[in-house]
Ligand SMILES: Nc1ncnc2c1ncn2[C@@H]1O[C@H](COP(=O)(O)OP(=O)(O)O)[C@@H](O)[C@H]1O
């Protein structure tokens with residue numbers, strides 16, 4: 161754990177160093193001025209502070225947005241704002257004569273977002289139009305209303321649509337900082353206070369409702385929160401890109417951890433690094449601030465996507481490459497299975513496996529992790545699950561070989577085809593193969609085809625079995641001696657009426673038992689009745 | 693006198709009708725369930741089994757009819773019912789660990805302003821232990837086998853300490869060993885006096901697993917001891933000939949080998 165953290169820090173520092181060396185050569189500034197000079201500029205401070213104030217709550221709520229698959233909704237909310245901002249602007253100006261009153265605009269924006277949500281819900285619930293289409297129609301429509309409003313009232317409302325679309329981090333004023341701080345405090349305290357409620361309502365809505373949480377209210381709380389952070393985010397990065405601030409840091413965190421709380425903290429961090437990285441980029445190359453921030457946030461995501469230790473592409477690729485050959489896993493399992501009575505040691509398993517055995521310790525570690533085998537003194541033993549799995553794999557392989565043999569596949573190709581097909585091994589399929597092959601005892605190479613592991617641990621009296629169960633006669637107590645049954649033969653329970661049980665013998669013929677006999681016949685059930 | 697009798701019942705459904713469209717998923721469902729029983733709900737796909745579970749939980753609002761829990765209206769007894777979801781209804785990529793899921797069982801008891809304390813964490817661990825999942829406490833839930841996942845949700849339901857447990861197909865797609873573990877835990881819960889309603893897909897085991905069976909297909913077609921519910925002609929009618937092997941087994945016919 162600590163080792164990985166150290167390795168990561170080292171990698172990040174190295175990347176930063178190399179990167180900044182490259183950039184300092186590119187823009188012709190030395191390292192010190194590259195990193196420190198921007199901090200002497202007041203707008204840089206404000207951008208970093210304001211950007212972080214916006215990015216952290218965005219990223220934290222973004223986690224819930226990502227997990228609830230609401231990303232498109234964030235987009236809709238941000239677009240709908242323009243109309244609300246105009247409305248708020250106009251109202252404050254007409255009512256109080258206040259020019260560009262920030263509070264009025266923020267409240268207007270939130271109201272417009274909520275109206276959009278209501279319209280989307282209304283259309284998608286009451287008509288055959290599905291939700292995604294409803295979102296598409298409503299947010300473009302309301303955004304267009306905003307655009308038209310702004311151009312109609314040009315003389316009264318001074319809103320720069322260009323900045324509205326792409327944002328203006330470098331022009332952040334004190335009032336923007338205040339709005340961002342208040343929104344951030346509100347949203348973060350909501351998440352901290354109602355963490356459990358938000359988590360459960362997102363993870364298992366039905367249980368949340370069942371323990372009496374107001375799930376609909378929680379939804380509203382969350383969407384109101386999202387529209388608040390979106391409103392404060394638009395000022396920095398604009399309508400189009402604010403979704404990136406919402407979902408990219410959250411998606412980075414999603415690839416890195418296993419707990420919602422950790423995910424939220426990490427997402428917040430990624431939000432801050434995104435803003436700082438973006439501000440530097442903008443400053444070094446003299447580009448648009450909002451664009452640079454979102455670009456950097458996306459870049460972060462791509463890096464994490466590649467390099468994430470568990471859910472990343474690189475580790476996936478490594479895992480695939482390192483993946484243990486299926487036949488080796490099978491050989492090890494069946495090697496342990498064959499060593500009846502004793503638990504074979506590593507050496508004994510090696511001797512049983514016909515292939516180079518260098519990977520066997522890793523195979524065992526993998527099987528232990530999957531709780532298919534366990535350590536037993538110096539050796540290895542199968543767990544219950546492992547025994548079932550080992551038997552099933554071997555049975556699948558040999559049944560497929562028999563099947564392929566029957567369909568005329570040449571003997572030298574049997575193994576390769578069966579290798580592919582043995583993974584198709586659900587009980588129904590195997591039962592089908594077994595049946596059309598006439599329940600073979602041996603495969604084409606003469607090896608025994610193992611019977612499935614009994615469904616129950618012990619033989620079960622016939623009296624307890626419903627029609628459809630198949631199994632082998634295990635015990636014939638005195639009361640059942642007169643019946644035409646022999647130990648070990650396979651029978652199917654075919655019918656059961658009051659006091660009368662019918663067994664169908666696979667070798668042909670039916671046997672009828674009364675209650676007393678049905679108690680005396682014990683069966684090793686190998687297959688349950690199957691219902692399609 | 694009458695109220696006394698009602699109060700002793702764990703669940704009382706009166707004329708419950710639930711619809712998502714013109715064809716109701718549940719129609720005029722009335723059933724009374726005594727406490728301390730292990731009850732299997734059977735019926736074909738789309739019969740409304742999950743809907744019945746959601747209606748009892750109060751997650752779907754009936755168009756008509758009432759659900760009473762120990763004689764009280766459902767809305768006043770939210771904590772008395774715990775629930776294990778159908779496998780397909782869970783987002784297995786959600787960032788929660790096994791222990792986090794088990795701890796959710798305590799959410800209903802802890803007021804919103806309080807944090808989960810050590811006693812809640814202990815209860816969650818005990819519940820995991822009861823289903824044999826404590827060794828996996830820090831795994832993300834997607835990294836478990838199907839049977840292990842079921843057991844985690846079972847632990848969550850146990851940690852809720854509710855008198856009534858609803859389980860939606862807890863045995864679907866689990867191996868025989870897990871099936872035994874789950875059934876053992878369910879029987880224990882029943883023996884402690886809890887009432888369990890279990891949606892079950894496997895008619896072959898229904899008789900041996902449950903005290904009572906409820907055969908559902910939009911309406912309640914039968915409710916009672918397994919022997920009275922598992923009538924061949926009734927099942928054939930309900931499952932509309934989809935009981936392939938059932939009929940095969942009865943007639944002794946097998947599909948011919950086709951090349
Ligand atoms: N959320 C829903 N919206 C619309 N129809 C639904 C919904 N949930 C279930 N249904 C319908 O209700 C019927 C019963 O479904 P369900 O209760 O899931 O059945 P079961 O669990 O028995 O398979 C089905 O016809 C199903 O299509």
Ligand SMILES: [Mg+2]
Nearest residue numbers: 741742778860
């Ligand atoms: Mg269902």
